[in-house]
Amino acid sequence: MAFISILFVRAIMCPVGAIVDCWSESFLVLLIKETMPRDRFISIMQHLRFDDRDTRAERVKTDKFAAISDIWTRFNENCAKSFTPGEHMTIDEQLFPTKVRCPFTQYIATKPDKFGIKFWMATDLDTKYVCSASPYLGKDPSRQKGERLAENVVMKLMEPFLDDGRNVTTDNFFTSLSLSHRLLQRKTTLLGTVNKVRRELPQLAKDTAKREVFSTSVLRSGSVSLTIYAPKKNKTVCVLSSMHQDVTIGDGRKRKPNTITDYNHMKCGVDVLDQMARMYSVRSATRRWSVAVFYNMLDLAAVNAYICTRHVQGGQAKEDCFCVF
Numbered sequence: 493m494a495f496i497s498i499l500f501v502r503a504i505m506c507p508v509g510a511i512v513d514c515w516s517e518s519f520l521v522l523l524i525k526e527t528m529p530r531d532r533f534i535s536i537m538q539h540l541r542f543d544d545r546d547t548r549a550e551r552v553k554t555d556k557f558a559a560i561s562d563i564w565t566r567f568n569e570n571c572a573k574s575f576t577p578g579e580h581m582t583i584d585e586q587l588f589p590t591k592v593r594c595p596f597t598q599y600i601a602t603k604p605d606k607f608g609i610k611f612w613m614a615t616d617l618d619t620k621y622v623c624s625a626s627p628y629l630g631k632d633p634s635r636q637k638g639e640r641l642a643e644n645v646v647m648k649l650m651e652p653f654l655d656d657g658r659n660v661t662t663d664n665f666f667t668s669l670s671l672s673h674r675l676l677q678r679k680t681t682l683l684g685t686v687n688k689v690r691r692e693l694p695q696l697a698k699d700t701a702k703r704e705v706f707s708t709s710v711l712r713s714g715s716v717s718l719t720i721y722a723p724k725k726n727k728t729v730c731v732l733s734s735m736h737q738d739v740t741i742g743d744g745r746k747r748k749p750n751t752i753t754d755y756n757h758m759k760c761g762v763d764v765l766d767q768m769a770r771m772y773s774v775r776s777a778t779r780r781w782s783v784a785v786f787y788n789m790l791d792l793a794a795v796n797a798y799i800c801t802r803h804v805q806g807g808q809a810k811e812d813c814f815c816v817f
Contacts, residue, residue, distance in 0.1 A: 494527050494528050495528070495533065495536050496790065497527060498511075498514075498524050498527055498528060498533060499511075499774040499776075499787075499790060500772075500774060500790075500794065501521065501523055501524055501527075502514050502521065502524060502774070503772045503773055503774045504772050505521050505523070505524075506519055506521050506524075510776075510777070511533070511537075511776050512530060512533075512534065515529075515530035540783060540786075541559075541782075542559060542560040542562065542563045542782055542786065543558060543559055543560065543561075543562055543563075556595060556596060556629045556630070557627055557629055559781075559782040560782040560785050560786065563786075563789070564627070564785065564789065567789050567792075567793065568624055568625060568626075571621075571622055571623060571624060571625075571796060572623060572624060572652045574796070574800065575616070575619075575621050575623070575796070575799070575800060577616035577621065577623050577653060577658070578616055578617065578618050578619075578658075579657070579658055579659060580616075580617040580618070580658070580659050580660075580661065580758055581614055581615065581616060581617060581623065581650070581653065581658055581659070581660045581661070581761070582614070582615050582617055582660070582661045582662075582758060582759065582760070582761025582762055583612065583613065583614045583615075583645075583646055583649055583650070583660055583661070583662050583666060583762070584612075584613060584662070584663060584759075584761070584762035584763065585610055585611070585612060585613070585628075585665075585762070586610070586611045586612075586613050586625075586762060586765075586766050587600055587603045587605065587608040587609070587610050587611075588608045588609045588610075588611065588775075588784065588785075588787075588788040589605030589607065589608045589775070590607070590608050590609060590775075590778070590781070590784040591607045591608075592609075592778060592779060592780065592781040592784050593779075593781070594609070594781035595629075595630065596609065596610075596627070596628060596629045596630055597609060597781075598610045598628065609627060609628075609781065609784060609785060609788070610627070610628040611625050611626065611627050611628065611788070612625065612626045612627075612628060612645045612649060613625045613626075613649075613762050613765070614649040614650060614653075614660070615761040615762050615765050616761070617661070617758055617761045619799045619802075619803075620761055620764050620765040620768060620795070620799065621795075621796055621799045621800075622765060622792045622795065622796055623649075623652075623653065624649045624650075624652065624653075625649075625792065626645065626648060626649060627785070632644070640668065640670075640671075642662075642665055642666040642667075642668070642671070643666075643668065643670065643671045643674065645666070646660065646662065646666055646671060646675075647674065650675070650678075650680065653680075654675075654678035654679065654680050655678050655679045655680070656679065656680075657679055657680070658680050658681075659680070659681040659682070659683060659735045659758075660675065660680060660681070660682055660683075661682075661683045661684055661755065661758040661759055661761070662682065662683075662684035663684060663685055663759065664684065664685040664686055664687040665687070666684060667682065667684030667685060667686050667687075667732050668686070668690060668692065668732075669692050669713065669716060669732065670692075672716050672732060672734045673716070675734070676715065676716075676734055681733075681734045681735040682732065682733070682734050682735070683731070683732070683733045683734075683735050683736075683751070683754060683755055683758060684731070684732055684733075684755070685729060685730060685731055685732075685755065686718070686730040686731070686732045688728075688730065693718075693730065694711065696709065696711070696720070697711070697718065697720050697728070697730050700722070700726050700727060700728045701726060703720075703722045703728060704722065705722055705723075705724060705725055706721075706722060706723070706745075706746050706747045707721075707722050707747075708720065708721050708722075708739075708741055708747065708749045710739045710749075715734055716732060716733070716734045717732070717733050717734075717736060717739055717751070718730060718731070718732055718733075719731045719733065719739055719749050719751040719752065721748065721749055721752050723746070729752065731749075731751045731752055731755050733751045733754075733755075735754075736750065736751055736754070739751055765792075765795060768795050769788075769791040769792055769794070769795050770791070772791075772794070773787070773791050774787050774790050774791060774794075775787045775788075775791070
């Protein structure tokens with residue numbers, strides 16, 4: 493516990509520079525020095541492991557995440573047990589920035605930090621609590637042949653929270669008509685943008701040239717609606733929804749339909765969570781990917797603990813004071 497406490501105190505009081513600088517005369521953090529000697533901290537960091545190295549070679553044949561999968565599974569279980577999410581949840585990707593060498597390091601050009609380990613995350617919309625998370629490890633041999641990766645991810649992340657009448661918001665990587673039908677069978681609705689390259693989209697949704705600006709078209713397939721909105725010339729946005737029974741047009745100048753307005757409000761769960769986690773991150777330079785994952789887990793655990801504390805205290809806790817405490 494003292495080791496983890498030092499990581500959090502350093503994240504708030506001395507976030508720039510190497511961890512060992514917290515013991516130096518120039519950047520001394522007295523609280524850290526009184527908690528543990530520098531050499532003891534370095535020794536723990538050098539020998540930090542999350543599994544049995546003697547059996548890892550056998551386990552890694554079927555589990556690329558074997559070096560930390562046990563503790564990650566327990567973290568997920570505790571997240572699900574400790575908090576009941578509200579009616580609306582958000583699923584998106586998180587790229588934890590690191591350049592460690594491992595088989596599943598990702599490069600995403602659109603992210604501020606281009607390299608990192610990618611995680612799929614499901615969060616509660618109102619509180620930004622991490623309900624479940626899963627690393628992207630490449631091709632999953634357990635995925636059924638013909639099942640899309642995006643659908644497999646959503647169903648796995650939402651499994652503990654299905655059959656309770658919730659709604660899940662996703663971006664155009666995940667959203668599809670088949671996913672909305674699978675979720676409806678489990679009493680869960682879907683709201684999300686749709687990529688125009690999807691074969692299931694009619695040609696009307698793909699044609700943008702002759703569409704009037706701020707115009708809206710609505711198509712239906714059973715209880716699922718497809719809203720086609722033109723925010724500007726030669727551009728359309730397609731939103732699939734099984735949550736809305738009726739699509740209404742707003743009174744503003746841009747005449748946005750309620751499906752677009754609701755999506756804009758509900759899409760930000762994982763992005764805000766990532767911003768909160770990076771604000772006081774314990775992340776530090778490392779050459780071991782399992783330690784990088786451990787840093788991310790501590791960041792997410794801190795956000796979850798902060799959210800739970802705010803609920804208990806009626807919204808009075810401040811994040812920096814909470815972390816120091």
